[in-house]
Amino acid sequence: MTNEGEPIDVWILGGYLGAGKTTTLNALLSDPVFGGRNPALIINEFGRMGVDGALVERQDLSRFEINKGSLFCICTKTDFLKALAAIAEGDHQAVVIEATGIAEPVDIESFLTNGPHAGRFRLRGNLCIVDAANFTKIAAFLKPATAQVRWADAIIINKCDCASEDERHVLGKVLAELNPTAPRWETSFGNIEPAFLEGVHRTARAEQLRPCAPEKIIAVSLTAGEPVDYAAFRTVLERLGEHVLRLKGNIAFTEGAAYVEIVCGRYSQKEPLKQLDEAATAFTVIAWDIDKDALIEAFSACGCNV
Amino acid sequence: MTGKERIVKAFACEPTDRVPWVPFVGCHAGALIDKDAETYLKSAELIERGVNKAVQLYQPDGIPVMFDLQVEAEALGCGLVWSKENPPAVTRHPLTNGVTLEDLKVPGPEAGRIAVALAATRRIRNTHPDLAVYGLITGPFTLALHLLGTDIFMKMFDTVDQVHQLLGFCRDVCNAMSRYYIEAGCDVIALVDPMTSQIGPDQFQQFVTPYAKDIFAEIDRLGAMSSFFVCGHAQQNIAVMAHTGCGNISIDENIPLDYVRDECRKHNVSFGGNLQLTSVLLLGRPIDAQKNALACLEVAGETGFILAPGCDLPYATPPENLQAVVEIVHDPYKRDVVRQMAADTPDEDRLDMLEYGQADKVVVDIITLDSEACAPCQYMVDAVKRVAPEFEGIVIWHEHKIKYRESLVFMTSLMVRNVPTICIDGEIVFVSRIPPRDELIAAIQKRINEKFRLRIQQRKASLYLLGKRDEKMTALCDNVQQAMKELGTTDVHVEHIEEDKLIAGFGVAPSQTPAVVMAKYAVKSLHRVPEVVVIKEWLKDIK
Structure with a gap:
């Protein structure tokens, strides 16, 4: 039995599939200070979404898999509370909760603090792993991706080797906007210095961080009934500047159709994609820190509409 | 009014004699007949038995055949992991394992456990003609996620058309499943699409609305009622859900019921929910369940509302908690009582x-x-x-x-x-x-x-012998000792009091001696300070 007086430290490890959670988890567990505390793992299994249990190097640890067919919702709470009960009965001094890319961290925290085990666990920190190359793409479509960043006590920007300098620069600004207080650690293979973790402090979050807050990162799909004037299109992009994180799709320019892609300010175009309707304009813009209506209004200047 | 009639009226936002109640009994019905989730969800015969037991215990107006969002996914080749107290979970997504969309075919009514679900539906329909039978189908977005995994979120930007093709296929599966269930006897088709809680209203309108509209139109064409189930933090999508042509929206505790009520009423769509699954129905007491049910009823009002748990009931939900909800549903007097008790006494x-x-x-x-x-x-x-x-x-x-x-x-x-x-x-x-x-x-x-x-047993007493030491007193003392001896009494304290002042204190004049006063004792309290109300009761005895 664990000493009733000492709460068990909990680390939440969040981040989208492919961000590098398993690598980061292995790095954490191999750290003698952390790994020596008989940590238990709660793994939220949903296909490829969670940490791949087989890739966790330390197979000796107690592992609890949250495996709920009804998926993603409050239904997982029952299994989660069962796991916490079992851990509280053991002799663990730490717990790592792997939050899938679709977990709302606010839910996990409420399970810890409001459930029947209130007081037995101490949330030590919410770590959010961000994929440097793909975060700005995914954040517009998956609400929890931004919620996890906003809720984080520390952000680990992983796979920096896969992102250009421009992308990393813009990503840094986006993350700072979403969460100005969390320290950020840039790495390429999920490695974290123990000193960085030691410096992480739990920050109490306000109610307005609930996921219904207006999204900072939006995605809008646009079309055009008439050919698009190339110069007008570029003028719109210039006006929008860094608000446009990404843009992708076929555009029927007056001068001829092209497949356009913009990644953090870097513009490129090539032959229109065959699987799309080559003659039609259909593209998606991911933007940040701008109102959706303002974005649509800006593109209307070159004849593009939703 | 039968349960089915009540549900039909509620879906039409027309008045009913009372609010209808639909417990979402999935694998919990397995627990009711002492079967684990896997055994239960694979047998039409057990599903019928479990549902019968649930109907007997919970007196519902409507009941789902089963609550398992992996039936279609399994028939389409998704790998499942089973557990004893939960529906299975999808762990392998065929479209990320070499299968292409062209390889997938809309499953027929005999494919995989679809046949089990339909056989169970037919049995339940026959046994419970007066209940609204719900057929639950996996919504297009959630089914797409089962098939493709979370790659879908990346592809919503990278390859929009492919995502639409996939969702179009999922819509066809939903339409086929709706038809199978309706032909087997279902009154309501519930499109359960929890994954939509992960996206915002813009993406919902782009990737869900067109397909959901088609499915609800098909259900309508087939003459059944339709409901849109969502769980999780989906508040942002309620307004756009109400525009899909569904007849009802059902939500869990993550969304405030008053918000859903207001949005649904704007569009004349009925709504349902949102009893708390874990903290109340699973872990709470019957009185907690009743308070929660009452709170839902008071917020929702009496028209166009169906009382239901937020989602699939946990396997080990204590039946007495759900039976407590039944009392609230059926008994207006019980509601009055719980309303009075709603403010918990500290x-x-x-x-x-x-x-x-x-x-x-x-x-x-x-x-x-x-x-x-x-x-x-x-x-x-x-x-x-x-x-x-x-x-x-x-x-x-x-x-x-x-x-x-x-x-x-x-x-x-x-x-x-x-x-x-x-x-x-x-x-x-x-x-x-x-x-x-x-x-x-x-x-x-x-x-x-x-x-x-x-x-x-408890009586203790004192005998006070009042008067001067004289012959009479000596005789009195002898008689007292003799009496005690004859009775074998040992717990009576005997005291001789001679002083006139003390004798007067007993209300006896010296001229009236020798006199005997008996005082009986009763232990009223030990180791604690009794409340005033308690002491008052004791004092009333003296009066």
């Missing part, structure tokens, strides 16, 4: 009742809502009133109307949970049942006998 307000009931007289307390306003309370008070004269001078009775705070405190202090209740000397004896006269007399008599026994 522990510090509770009275210490350990010594309650140690007065010489037997105290009968009737805890009521108000005997003037509620018939069962009135009958219970009348029953006591009629019997009390039989015990003239021995029994006293009080009515405690819990509309008054002090009565509520009294009630919670006696650990009374139901109203009306009769307590005899602080012990709960009759709960929500008017006792027949003989039974009530017997209960009171039993207590009198008990008290008599206790009193004899």
Whole structure:
């Protein structure tokens, strides 16, 4: 039995599939200070979404898999509370909760603090792993991706080797906007210095961080009934500047159709994609820190509409 | 009005005689018949037995055949992991393992466990013709996620057209499943699409709305009712969900019910929910379930609402919690009682009742809502009133109307949970049942006998012999000793008092000596400070 007086430290490890959670988890567990505390793992299994249990190097640890067919919702709470009960009965001094890319961290925290085990666990920190190359793409479509960043006590920007300098620069600004207080650690293979973790402090979050807050990162799909004037299109992009994180799709320019892609300010175009309707304009813009209506209004200047 | 008629009216946002109730019994029905989730969800015969048991226990107006969002995914080649107390989980997504969309075909009614679900539907339809039978199908977005995994979020930007093709296929699966269920006898098709809670309203309109509209139109064409189930943090999408042509929106505890009520009423769409699954139905007490149900009913209003759990009931939900909800649904009087009790009495307000009931007289307390306003309370008070004269001078009775705070405190202090209740000397004896006269007399008599026994056992006394030491006093002392000897009494303290002043203190004049005063003792309290209300009861005996 664990000493009733000492709460068990909990680390939440969040981040989208492919961000590098398993690598980061292995790095954490191999750290003698952390790994020596008989940590238990709660793994939220949903296909490829969670940490791949087989890739966790330390197979000796107690592992609890949250495996709920009804998926993603409050239904997982029952299994989660069962796991916490079992851990509280053991002799663990730490717990790592792997939050899938679709977990709302606010839910996990409420399970810890409001459930029947209130007081037995101490949330030590919410770590959010961000994929440097793909975060700005995914954040517009998956609400929890931004919620996890906003809720984080520390952000680990992983796979920096896969992102250009421009992308990393813009990503840094986006993350700072979403969460100005969390320290950020840039790495390429999920490695974290123990000193960085030691410096992480739990920050109490306000109610307005609930996921219904207006999204900072939006995605809008646009079309055009008439050919698009190339110069007008570029003028719109210039006006929008860094608000446009990404843009992708076929555009029927007056001068001829092209497949356009913009990644953090870097513009490129090539032959229109065959699987799309080559003659039609259909593209998606991911933007940040701008109102959706303002974005649509800006593109209307070159004849593009939703 | 039958349950089905009630559901039909509620879906049409028309008045009903009471709010309909649909417990989402999935693998929990397995627990009711002592089968694990895997065994249960693979057998039409067991599903029928489980649903029958749930119908018997929970008296619903509608019931789902099963709650398993992996049936279609399994038939389409997704890998599953089964567990004992949950529906299975998808762990392998075919479209990320070399299968292409062109390889996938809309499954037929005999594919995989679809056949089990349809066989169960037919059996349940036959057994329960008056209930609304719900067929739950996996929504297009959630099914797409099962097939493709979370790559779908990246592809919503990278390859929009492919995502639309996939969702179009999922829509075709949903339409086929709707048709199978309706042909097997379902009245309601519930499109369950929890993954939509992960996206915002813009993406919902782009990737879900067109397909959901097609599915609801098809359900409508086939003559069934439709519901859109979502769970999780989906508040942002309720307004766009209401535009998909569904007849009902059902939500869980993550979304405020009043918000859903307002959005749905704007579009004349009925709504349902949102009893709390874990903290109340699984881990709470029956009274918590009742308070939660009452809160839902009060927020939702009486029209166009279906009371239901937020999602699939946990396997080990205690049946008594759901039966407590049934009482709230069926019994307006029970709702009044719980409404009164809704403000929980803080522990510090509770009275210490350990010594309650140690007065010489037997105290009968009737805890009521108000005997003037509620018939069962009135009958219970009348029953006591009629019997009390039989015990003239021995029994006293009080009515405690819990509309008054002090009565509520009294009630919670006696650990009374139901109203009306009769307590005899602080012990709960009759709960929500008017006792027949003989039974009530017997209960009171039993207590009198008990008290008599206790009193004899506990009695201690002093004999004060008042007067000068003279011949008479000597004779008195001898007689007292003789009497005690003959009775074998050892616990009587005998004291001789000579001083006139002290004798006067006993209310005896010196001229009246020799006199004998006997003082009896009864231990009323040990190791604690009794409440004033308790001491008052003791003092009444002296009067």
